[in-house]
Every structure is written in structure tokens, then in C-alpha cells.
Amino acid sequence: MDPACFLPSHQFNGSPLGSDLYKTSPTFASSKTGRTEQPKAVEPTRIITDPVTGRAYSKGRLLGKGGFARCYEMRDLSSSQTYAVKVIPHSRVAKPHQREKIINEIELHRDLHHKHIVKFSHHFEDSENIYIFLEHCSRKSLAHIWKSRHTLLEPEVRYYLKQIISALKYLHLKGILHRDLKLGNFFISENMELKVGDFGLAARQEPADQRKKTICGTPNYLAPEVLLRQGHGPESDVWSLGCVMYTLLCGNPPFETSDLKETYKCIKHVTYTLPVFLSIPAKNLLMGILKRNPQERLTLEEILDHEFFTKGYTPDKLPPSSCVMVPELNPPNPAKSLFVKVTKTLFGKRKSKVKKSPSEERDEISKLVTGLVKTSICRQMSHKTVEGNEVTPLSGQSPSSSPAVTVAEEGSRKSISRSIRGTMASTSEVFEDCVTASAVIESAIALLKNCLSIMPPAERNPASLACHEHFVWVSKWVDYSNKYGFGYQLSNRSIGVLFNDGTHMTLSANWKKVHYNLTNSKHFSFPASAVPEQLQGQMSVLQYFASYMEQHLMKGGDLPSIDEVGQLPLLLLQWVKTDQALLMLFSNGTFQVNFYNDHTKVIFSKPDHSCLLTYINRDRNSYTYKLSSIAELGCSPELQHRLKYILKLLLERADA
Template sequence: MNKLGSRQPVTRGKMCEHAHVRPADLRKKKPDESAQEMSRIVMDSGTGKCYCRGKVLGKGGFAKCYEFTDLATGKMFAAKIIPHSRVSKPHQREKIDREIELHRGLHHKHVVHFYHHFEDKDNIYILLEYCSRRSLAHILKARKVLTEPEVRYYLRQIVSGLKYLHEQEILHRDLKLGNFFINEAVELKIGDFGLAAKLEPIESRRRTICGTPNYLSPEVLNKQGHGCESDVWALGCVMYTMLLGRPPFETTNLKETYRCIRDAYYTMPSSLSPPAKNLIGSMLSKSPEDRPPLDSILRHDFFSQGLTPERLPSSCCHTAPDLHHTSPAKNFFRKAAAALFGGKKDKAKYFEALNKLTKEEEEIHRLRHEMRKTSISSQNEDIKALAPPTVKPAGVPVKDGTNKQQIRDTIRMIVRGTLGSCSSSSECLEDGTMGSVADTVARVLRGCLENMLEADSIAKESLYSSFQWVTKWVDYSNKYGFGYQLSDHTVGVLFNNGTHMSLLADRKTVHYYAELGQCTVFATGEPPEQFVGQVTILKYFAHYMEENLMDGGDLPNISDACKPRLYLLQWLKSDRALMMLFNDGTFQVNFYHDHTKIILCSQASEYLLTYINEDRVSTTISLSTLLVSGCSGDLRSRMEYAFNMLLQRCN
């Protein structure tokens, strides 16, 4: 989550990364307005949009940063809120205006995106990209130190974003771990441009001392002005801090810290690798002209002689990732390469393994060919009629005795989610616990993703979509809970205390779930005394969604006679999508940027997948059809993202 570093004046004592030095005209303390009550719902009078203010993400000298949710779309932002009383003087307001003007023009993958700004009578609001995994400072606090592959991964992204800023003739002037934000996909974004400035000619450069003391360069301390080299110096401090868990010039005394910086005096522990020592040493050169340009940093031996992961798992935010794990195929070829340079015995083993691999690949291709030839309609009929026999999981080569029936049975087991511990998917779903439902859905998605063929588009299949799905939703979990409306107009709220309440489409009946599967039914107008408050909130959610939100697609409504009672078990929001999991295994993921949706549901021993595209047009297809016909890479990537969200919520 985005966090604004503290902007308080520096005091003596042990130096902290978040302390700042600011120009003298900005150092005067202002009264603390934090006690003032701020409205939870904020409206932008210019656009008419309403936002719900959530929890505090960070605090600064002039501003606080909050979670902000667009009530119409559910999109989340990090909102920097600056009270007018904090910028009452002209030079203070000019500084905020400069920050807005500078940041709004920046567009880069590794720079926090600026969305919008507006103001009311009390505050200025700056809406920024929401980064759900907070910052590198938070990761380092949990991890203490990072591994070299992780440092290479993050440094590559920092250099990419910083190079873009310098090409725009912008100096950040406050690079530190707390200003590197991490999004849901563990991608780094440079943020907080409160001290950023335009690059000036040498003779006109700013000579004020501002930034974070542990990261200040000698030329800034000596008031020789800021240049691109000052950002490179800070980058050297960042690299040192990630590898060792502390800044290079940290001492218990500010005066001593400044002396060490001016002399470029710091220690290089033996735990650092020689390439890491060399790169840090070059970036922390006392003379600015001796520091490497950004392009040459990425060509350094530190990067060329070590592993740089393409992606990092979310677990790296709190534990060291296992980056040395290799797939069976990679292990095979690694051993094969070693065998080619070994003795006769090694070579014999290599060719034996090669022949075995070739036969297995042929079997896989033959199996896929048989699957393509099998009639989709006959598969659907067989799937309904057959009980699951004992077969090997799909994707595992089987002997020549394999027939079409076994292939169809294998597909059936995948789409029913029965390749795990449960004897049937319905058995797991009837259990009704969050874990069992989530496990079943995850098993189905995993089986589909691991066995689905590639295709250019999704197959056309006419299926009756007799299931419920979420057409509207609103996140008010900062106060009450998460609300949604189903396609049959039932409104549900999963309250913050874990209970659930549904207002049926007739608006006369309420279903209350204190525990999973245990339902209490009562009339809307006569709720038991202990439920009066929750019923009032439920009605509020229903009224708000009816009056303010649009439906989410073109799927037909299900009749009240044939629908089961659906209620929400779990939900999760990322910076890209919203995930919702229901008691009957219905699993829905809404993607914010293009309003596409994926809905997975179980019907008559079969799983159906519905995809609602950008034009709000839906396609419903059985997973057995999807397995043999495949789908586009675009839909597959959405399915993979949905699967990862589900795993994250389960863990």
C-alpha cells in the first residue's frame, strides 16, 4: 500500500530512513488538524464522482494518504489529501501545484500513475495508483535483508523508471525504500514527487538541502546543487540497504552521518559479493563525475553474472523466495548437457533418457489428437451419464491401451474437480466451509489451466445460463462490510464481523447466516431486535446500488423457482480485479480496466465458464469443451490471474 514518508524536520539521535531535510521556508510547524473529522464519502463536484475514504496508508508533513474507492466502479486509489490550512501561504500552495503539474505528465510502467486531482472547501485531493503490497521499506522491515536476485529484480525496475524521469529532465531528489511502491503483481513503482524538481543547467541548479539524510549526496550537503548524479548516489544507498538491512552512512548522530557522507566513508562487509561491492562503490563515488550513468549500471557484472528473476512470488514480501527451483524439463536438459561432456556411461544414460522423452512426447501428441477428434456433444452426454472410473490425471502419458472413453473420463474428473481429496466436487461443496469450497474451485481451475489446449478464440457453444452472478457491488468494508446485488436482484452484505444477510428480490424476506449453512429467515418489516441495525444497513446498500450503479452485463436473470440460496463466503480486491467466492462454488472475478468478467459455476456435474467481454456480451462454455477446443491467450491470462487471486485468498 502506498505510504508517504514522514516530512518532519530532522532531530538529533539515531537516524531513521523516513526523516527528511526540507528547505528552511517549509520547516515551520503547523497546527495538527488530524483530530478534525473528515467525511467518509467525498464528492468531486467537477465530475460528480463519489469516493469512499478508507484506511490511512501513510502520513507526511503536509498530507495524509488514504485508500480511496470510486463508489461507481469499485476502482481503488491512493489518495493524497492536503488540508488547505496546511498550504495557506502562497509558496506552500505553489509547491503543491508544482508537484501536481510535474507528476500528471509522467507515464511509465515503473512510475506511480497520476490519475486525477480535485479540491473542495477543506482539502486538495490527489488520486494516485494504488499499490496493495505497500513499499520496499515494508518488505525490508519484514525480511531484514534481500537476496541478490531480488535486488537485481528491483534495481532493474528502479533504473528503468529513473531513466525515464531523467529523460524528462526530472530529478526525484528523494529516492529511498519508502518511495518505491509495490503493486499486486510485485512490480515496483517510483512514487512521492513532493521534492522532485526540473533539471537545471549547472550554474542554475538548486542548492537547497532537501531529502532523506541517509541518502543525501556529498554535493547536496556541500550545496553544490542537484544533478542526475545525486539520484545515482541515492540508488547506491538503496542497493546497500536492500543487501545489508541498513543504510551505508547510518550513525547515532546526525553530524557524524553528514561527516561520513562528505568523506564517502562507509564499510563493505565481507558478506557482499565482489560484483555487488564494485557496483555499490562506483555509485557511492565521492565525485559525481565518477558515478556510472544509468545505462552502464545494468551492464555491470552484478547483473550479467547472476540470476535476475522475470517475476517474484507474492511470498517474497515476507519470506525469501526459492529462486533455484527448476522444472523437470530444465533438470533434464541440465543433466543432458552435463552428460555430453562426461564419460561413456553418462552419455549412455543421456541417450536412454532422450529416447524415453521422445516416446512420452509422442504419446502426449497422440492423446491430444484423439481429444480433438472426439465429438464435443457426445462428450457432454457421456459426462452426465458416467460415474468416475479410476484413471490417470489428464496430461500424464498413459499406455497404448488408452481409448476415447478414458480420455473423456479424464476430462470429466478435471472439470468436476475430483483429482484431489474429495470423491466428488458436490461432496466438497456440500461441506459448505470456505476452505473446502475454495479448494474445489482452485482444483478445477488448476486442472483446466494445466490441460487446456491453445487456440485463437473461445469456442461458440449455446448453453442456457441458469445461474446467479453479481451484477453490482460496493465495498464499504472500512465501516460496515461488502455489499452486492445478484442477477435475480437479491442483495447481500457480508458484514465485517463475518455474518451474512440477504434481502430477497421481493424485498419482504431476509435470510441471515450467522454460521456457514445455518440460515435464519424473517420478514423485512419485523426483524428480531438484535438484527435491526444490520437490516437497516442492508436496506441502505440495496437502495444505493439500485439508485447509483449499472448492471454488469447481458446474462439473463434466473427464475426464483429454480435458484439455490446463494451467499458470499469470501472476497478480495487487488489493484486489477475483484474476486468473489460463493457458498455453492460460484466464483466471479471482475477486471476493473476493461470491465470484463469471468464467472465459474457448477451445474449438473459439470462446470461452466462464462466470459463477459468489454462490450458486455457474454459467452458460456463448459469446461470439458474448453479443454479440447482451447481459448485465446487473453482469456487464459485472465483465468490465470483469477486462479492466483483465489490461491492468495486461500493462503
Template sequence: MDILRSIGSPAADRMCASSQRSADPPSSGRSSRSSSSRRRSEERSAPAEMARIVTDPETGRCYCRGKVLGKGGFAKCYEMTDLSTSKVYAAKIIPHTRVSKPHQREKIDREIELHKLLHHKHIVHFYHHFEDKENIYILLEYCSRKSLAHILKARKVLTEPEVRYYLRQIVSGLKYLHEQEILHRDLKLGNFFVSESMELKVGDFGLAAKLELAGNRRKTICGTPNYLSPEVLNKQGHGCESDIWALGCVMYTMLLGRPPFETTNLKETYRCIREARYSLPSSLSPPAKLLISSLLTKSPEDRPHLDHILRHDFFIQGFSPERLPPSCCHSAPDFHVSSPAKSFFKKAAAALFGGKRDKVKYYETLNKQTKEEEEIYKLQHDLKRTAISQQSSQLPEDGRPLPPSADEPVAAVTEAQSPTMQDTIRLIVRGSLGSCSSSSSECLEDDMAGSVAGTVASVFRGCIENMPKAGDIPKGSGSSNLQWVTKWVDYSNKYGFGYQLSDNTVGVLFNNGTHMSLLPDRKTIHYYAELGKRAVFPTCEVPEHFVGQVTVLKYFSHYMEENLMDGGDLVSMTDKHMPRLYLLQWLKSDRALMMLFNDGTFQVNFYHDHTKIILCAQQDEYLLTYINEERVSTTFALGSLLTSGCPKDLRKRMEYSLSMLLQRGS
């Protein structure tokens, strides 16, 4: 597998010259062995001809050449150590004899000039280049964990959390490249390098090129056959969309261990690519299938932008680790929440599956539900996308909230008629409280979860953009009779997300999208298979097909009770008339955890100082509760914030909370 390949390699030249390359083996086994022997002989003799100690003629620095890291048509990549600092580089060494033709040297120079200007944490860093009489030397960032190609070779397939981890970093690096108007044009697993700390770096800019206008785009066919896009094969030109297509191929390969269009015949591979014809095995999760399908869309203009990829349900609804251990290079990771929790959930797993026979029976039952679940998921996804496109088409380009519509009584307001701040907050929430503040089940069935998020976002944004600046937290007002999350556990890599409400209800949003609540009396369970559709049964008479989930629910409850402390002093007053909350969606960033509930309650927990923001609707107004670092809570009517404002630190938390909510709704 190539680690680093020059833009001017003979292989690249052949690919750029023609859309076809023979995949047939040599006709004679003897000639094959003979040519292989010659190649091995040449490779053995090459290192002996190259000096082990290399000196930069301009700086006088000496470098010691180490082991071979990879090779391409023009160049070999070696480990290279600066003898004065002991810093280790990956050195791409190109003999002058291999770039003797002017166009070959121009390609090397173009690669150097392009790469040296790139500075991003997910791009292989370019340090220095020099040349002597024999070779050109390019010193690059050394990635000790080699590449994703090496990792996949050892692992065969990667887990979805790992794929999210790597894809986030690839998208970050690729977004930077596209912002610099640079196309990579050769995205594949062998060109994603992994550092000592398991950070991914996009490398090998041998085929990279500046983005041209649509009419002047490059139409040469170059890249790796399995990752070429239909428009490149059809010589329609390279654009950012071609890199997006390759990203889809990369995601598919990581999850399934093979490229989506791989066949035994190159002509057939190209035919499949042109037709965007590939299979999506049932082993893939519905969100993974949908994301791959959108990335591998035949029409370039229908593929998602990089900004939208990370907002896809594949990322939002699934667990994404912040770090991976080095052991992931050769074995599957063991994700867990904490060592005490691990023992609890091992017991839960045993209770859930029992023996091997029970486990097989469980998966047989699960597989029967797969097609039905996928259809429900696709329907929900399509409805949400439709709602989002309708919303976004009404927004002005600067992203601010729309002005009131013409039929509202604030279209033309004179100074004498100007509404008070209390009126303003009513206008902001007008038309939304009535539909979602009571039981919310009907609201969810009609408008899906996206409607709840959209309502909360509009209220939150309206408050932030209209309230004045203030130095002190205003005096609290409003009732504290609200439900909020006091404890939570993320164990979504196996089961789901668990939480405890302030009224002692324990809920779990399972990975399959179903939700189960254990009520405070510990005798009643509410089960939601679909939004707004509830089944109720006692804990002493659990239906057979729910036994596994109820067991896990109880272990979540037991773990949180035994190991976690409450997150603040805010106590919920029990009110049997209050609607039952259940979690619709949660989202974790590097700074905070967001939770959105069926009645519009919106909570954000900040990790570093344990502060929390809770927004909920009660009767005719919205209440915002802030729990500070000392776990002391203050509740305000949103109208009071519009009148008096709030201090900078609270405002920043509100703005960040809004950004998370908008990310969820994208």
C-alpha cells in the first residue's frame, strides 16, 4: 500500500492519460517471476546507492535516513532524523533521474509549492525541502501509526463510533482545503495518516489541484480507480463534489472492509461508478446507509456540503468518542462510561441476552424488525429534511429571525404604539406555546421532533437578540416547578442514553429509537415505540418481548442512584397534572451536553464548570433556569431577561446552547 505517492508517478501519468488500465495478470507465470525478481533486485540495490547521512547544502543540517515507510512510482518515503535536534520526519526522497523531463519536475515543484502553504491540525505538516546532486528531499510530519489503510488491513472493518471519529477529522481537514480552493483528488485510506496521539492527518498532495471555475475545470482522469466519481470518469471536470464522492467511498470501506464499486474487472468497476450502482448490506445502521447514499449520489449537485455532513443523523444520533486508544490500530475498542458502570452493564448484558441460544433468538427477532424500522426512519428523515428546507427557504441570507408576517398586529408600529418587552416576548412565542405546552403528543405526531426544536430555537434566539446587556444576574422570578435532568449516563455504544429527572423518573433513549421510562413509584413503565404513542405496563407484569429493555432500564436506574450525585439544588414539586417528559434527542459536543424533550424542555449541561441552562414552557410564558458553579439555581421569566438583560457569562452560555440546538435541527 502506497504511503506517499508523487504527483508525477508513472502510475499517476497512466491514470491521467487514459480511463482504462489493464487489470489482467501476466500471461506467463515465468515472465511474472522474472520481472518480480528484477524488481526486488532493484529495490535491494537502491538503498545501498543512497547515502545514509544526508546534508542539506544550504543549511548544513545533517539527517540520518532510517527505514522505508512507503513507496510510489517516483519516490520513496523514509524515516529521517535531524541529527542536531533528534526530530523525526517522514522524508519523501525523489531521485533526479526519475524527474528528468520538464513536465515531471514541474509537477514536483507544484506539489511542494501547494503543500508548504497548508497549515491545519488535520493536514500532514510540510516542514522543509532541499536537494543535492542525487535527490530532492521533502520533510513532512511523521505519523507513527501509519495510515487508515494499515489499520483497516489489521482490523478488517471498523466500528461506527470509530468511523465517526475519523470522518470528523477528515471533514475538518477537507473543509480547510476547499476553503483554500484546493481539491485533493486522491482521497483514500492510504492517504489518511495517523499520529502517535491517534489524530488523523490528510496527506499526499501529489494529485491536488487548485479549484477552477466550472467551465475551466480539469477533465483529466486521475486518482485511484475505486474512488473516482462519475463526473471524473465522464470527463466533466473536477469540483469539490468529487472529493465528497470519495469521502463516501472511504466511509463505506471503513465500515465494510471493501470499496463500494470494487469488482474483478476494471471496466465493470467503471460501469458501476457511472451508474452509481452498489449494495448497502443490512449490517449497516439506517443512518449510515442514508449518509453513504447521499455522499454517493450520481449527480454532483445533489451531494451534501461538508458543513451538512456532520449535522447528519449518523453523527448526531450516535456515540462519537473524543479520543481513541492506540490499541484501535489492531483491535476493536472497548468503549465504556466508567469502571464502576462497566460491571453493572456487564450484568445487564447477561440479563438481556442470557445464554448464546437466547442471544441468537434476540437477534433473530431484531432482524425481523429491521426493514420496518428502516422505513419509519426514512420517513422521519424525509419529513425532517422537508421541514428544514421549507424553514431555510424563508430565512434571509444573514440568518437572523424573520420579521413578523403581515397578518400580525405589529407590522407597522409607531413610537406611541410600541409594545412593551412583555409584549415582545409574547410575540416571539406566539403560535408555539398553544401547540406544545400541554401533553405534546398530538404536536409531535403532527410536526415530528423537528417542530419542537424549531419552536425552542426561535424563542431562544428571539430572547438573545432582543435583550440588553447587563452586568449582574437579574432577580429571579417565576415558578421552580419544573422537571429537569439531575443525572445522566451515556452508554450509547451498547444500549442508549440514560437519565434521571428531578421527580425521580428514570428514562432511557435506546439506540433503536425507542424510549422507556420508569416512573417515580418504581412500579410503572411507559414505553414509546413511536413519537406520541405510549404503552403502559407494571414492572411486575412486563411483556416477554420487553424484558431485556426493562432489565437495562433498571440497571441504568441502579447505577445512577448508587454512583452519581444530583446536579443542583433545584427540586421539582410533584404534580400529577404535569405532562410526562421523555427524551427526543441528545447531542454532545466538546463543551456541553444538550437534551431536548417532548414538551419543549431544553437543557444544556456544561462540562468544565457544571453549570446548566434549562428552558421550559409553563402556562403563558417560557422560564429559563440557570444553575451556577455552586449548584445554586435561579429561575427567570424570559420576559424579565428581555427587560433587564443578563451578564456576559450567562449570555455566552445561552448563545452556545442555541448553536447546539441549531446544529441538532440542521
């Protein structure tokens, strides 16, 4: 391997949330229990310098050690930023396959951007070592908490497991298996947030018949199929998650024995004991996870939907004292319950049995929604990826399910419509539009069927158009339908939200004009400074979506942005998520499909004229073709595969 692959370092801006105690793990666990011992050795402080950038770092205390590396606390002398730094001596990676493992870890980890995954900052090497700079979590790891506490309360376990599952869903969506989930690899930040770390054994997911049969990981957390040399799959990570849950609740791993061979035997035969003090939901969940057959195990979505989570209290935050002592946990207070009721009323969920006058509801919304949005969106909507528009659901929504859209009563819509007309008569404009999602689907099916039926086989795509045609596409998106709705940013820099109640709100690129749709056939337009009182709650959500996407998400391709030219805003009619892709249908006939695993996108635009197909590849480079050219000349197998999948998806929607 070329040493230059480590230089220059790949850096990501942004400061870590605290200072982190890191443990580096060997290829196999240092102990069969998976317990992490705090090293006592402290090496003298010295200065480490990046030979390329000249940045100097003060090397501090030893945080942990493993088979290949030691981990130290280091401080950037120019910025005072603190990192946890893996230091790998060249002597430990002298053989090609050893160096390849380090390269693999770097390449996997540096592309991960998620609230509950340890941040990769940058790396470099000098004549002695390779240095990997990581987020620094000051409250050590779950292994240290477990060592102090031995067992945790069920609400605490739910708190940590939800964060682990959030990170795992993100990893699996990107086709990455962690393969070494254990207490010592879950790090705790200054503000008590869990971060999954140590990707030394992580690997990209392979088809079942191509999986590597290597037994790797920590003995107590290995899945039966791994011990039987059938390879790792997503289900193997789920098994390890079950072992983590058991360990936190019961005080020891489920298959721990005094003899390693006996431990392996217990794992293969799934022999373990459920203590009597466990709750019934906890026992049922563990039994659903620790299944010998990987296909019978609960999925991550099913785990979150289990009564252990849905019927049990999960604290929003844990006190730092819980690292060493049992915390005092209080159930939700009445004020929080009121927040939930107001949110459900505002965003189309089941209405309260106690009817309130419109003025009373508006007063409650005005007082509560801003605080609710700030505390809820800002804390939870922080899943960042390399391509930030690929944000996974933030709650238990199944990727294969369509969005939950609860349409408000027609009478309520008419009431809102009359109210808006009355209060905004001097400043609002009313427009009519009657494009439907079914019409877009029918048109798209006809186009694709015709194209796929006549196009000849080909090895490559036809010549792309020399210049970009002006059309609008989704450059960023956020799925927050578990609370509010689906948000997106268009290439013209306008922001839209399709709320769970079926209403739609759009903010112009300059943030000066708002369009509000009660249905897909009627919408209002008014200055952002004069939004009607009854829409202030939704306006607050829209503004937070806009701020979040602007600050945290990356544009999903290299297509140029285009300016708004005064026409009506593009209206999102429908969005659908499957296990492979996201489909978005718009009021002008445009539809876009984003594929999760490789971040490729297919956009169909100008369906009423000469239909254009734009393909954005995994490197975010875009190519636009006339659909008629693809029908005549054919396209690459890569694009053809995607077109066939899109047609199948559209046909399923047409039949739904």
C-alpha cells in the first residue's frame, strides 16, 4: 500500500461535544467478559507534529490500548481542541494485510456522520506512527458505567439502547456492519449522549454466499452464525445488541462461563437464563433478539416497536451522576403531556376529547409550540451523513412504510381557509392547482414502460447534454414524520414541508414569502412577516427545518442551483420510502428517486415536453439525458437496473 494514502489527512469541520475516553480494541477481546480495564500507565507529555500541515499537538494521558494501537488524549496547540487519538506504530502494521486493516478502518469511519457515532476528525502519519484523530468523550464508556453500577435500571437501558439502535440503523442503511458491539465500544459524551465507536473490525455488508467466514469480535457477544463460520450479517449486530441489553439489565453477559469452549457451546445452543427480577416486556424482547436462526430475530425496527420501548418510560436525559450511582428518574410531568397534546392537535394526530374554542387552541399553540420545536427538533434531528440529505427516520417508522398522513376534517380545513381569507385579505393571494400524485404516477409509468420496452442492450449511457437544463430537484431532505412531517430543500434554495396532516408549507429562497396549501388544489401566499396566527406553529417548524438543513446537510449533487423566477412553488404531492430508496412526486410532474446505499439519484423532469432523465452517481456527479435518447440507444446496466426498480416502485404505488 502506498503510504501516501494516509496523507493529507481527511478533515471534517466542527468541534466535538466534549472530551472522550477512548478504548481501542484488538482483533479479539482482551478478556472473555468484554470488560474494559482502565490502563494505569501514563506517558510523559510530548509534542506531535503533522508533517504536512505543521499543526502541533500535545500528547496527554493514555486512554486505552488494544492489539494494534494505543489511544491518547491530545490537544491541538493552536485551537486547544481536545481529541482521542489512536496511535498505531508502523512496526505493528508492517505486513500488507495489517496496514490494509487500518486503511479499511479509516475509509469506513471517515465517511460516517451521525449524532450517535464517534466523529472521525482527521489522520496523518510521521516516521514512527499513524495517528487517527477522533471525537473525545469525557465520560468514558458504558463498560466503565457498568463496572461501577453492575446493573442499570430499565429506563436507563432504554435510553442507551435507543441511541445504539439509531446508530446501527444508519450503519446498516449504508451497508456497514460494526461486528464488535460491546460495552467498551459505546462511549459517553460530556452531555451523556452515547456514541458508537471503534470500527477496527467493521466491514461492508456482502451477500450471504460471499461473506467472509472469519470469527472476529468479542467472545461473549458473538452470534451463533459467526461461530459456525457462516459470516456476519446485520442480524449478527442485532444479536450483539441483545447481549448488551442483557448485560446491562442482569449484570453479566448472557453466555458467560468460566471456560471459553463452554461459552461457545452455550451460544451455539442459545443456552442462557432470564433472571426472575426482569420485567415481562424485557424478557420477551430478549427472547425475540437472542434467536439461533438469524432470520427469526427481531429487526431494529421491530425492537423499537416492542412494548419494552413503547410502554416503558424513557428519560430524555440522564444525569452525569448515573455513571456511578442509581439515578432518581421522574415520569413525564403534566407540562410535557400538554406539549404532546398540542402537537397532536396541531399536526393532525388524534384530537383531544375535550373540545376547546379556536382562540384557546391558538393561545396554547402560540405559547407552547416554539419551546416544543426547539427542545425536540434541535435535540433529535441531528443525523448527519456524508451526503446530508440521506437522513434516516428519527423514530420507529418503518423504511418500507408510506408516510403517515392524517387528513384533517374538511370542516376544519374550510374553517382555516375562511380564517386565512378573513385575516389576510389585504396581503394574501389564492391560487388554484389540481395536479394529483396519481396523475404523476400514471404519466411516469407510461414513460418508463415505453422506454424500457424498446431500448436496446448497451454497456454505457448515451452522450449527456452539453449544458444543464434548468429544472428543480431535491438537494436535501429530512424525514421527521414521527412528529411533524417531511422536509426538503430544493435546488432553487426554497424550503418545503409536507406535514403529517396533509397540509404543505413552502418558504421562498430569500425567506420573504410563504406558500401554504390546505390541499393540492388550493393554496395561499403571503409575506413571511405576515403569517396568520393560526399558522405560526407550522411556520416555526418550517423555519427550524430550514435552519437545520442549511447548517448540517450537504447538497446531494453537482447540479447548479437556479433562481426562482416568480412562478408558483413546486408542491410535494407524495413521498414514499422503501428499504432501498426514497421516491418523491411533485406537482409539475417531476419525480425523483434517491437510493440509500450508494447515494445515487434519478430525476425525471419536463415530462410534458422532451422528458429529461438526470442521473447523479455515487460521486455526486450529474449527467442529463433525453429519455428518448436512452430509449433509442440504451443505457448502462447500472442505470437500467435503477430504471427497472423505479418502474416496479411506481407500479406498486399505482396499485396501492
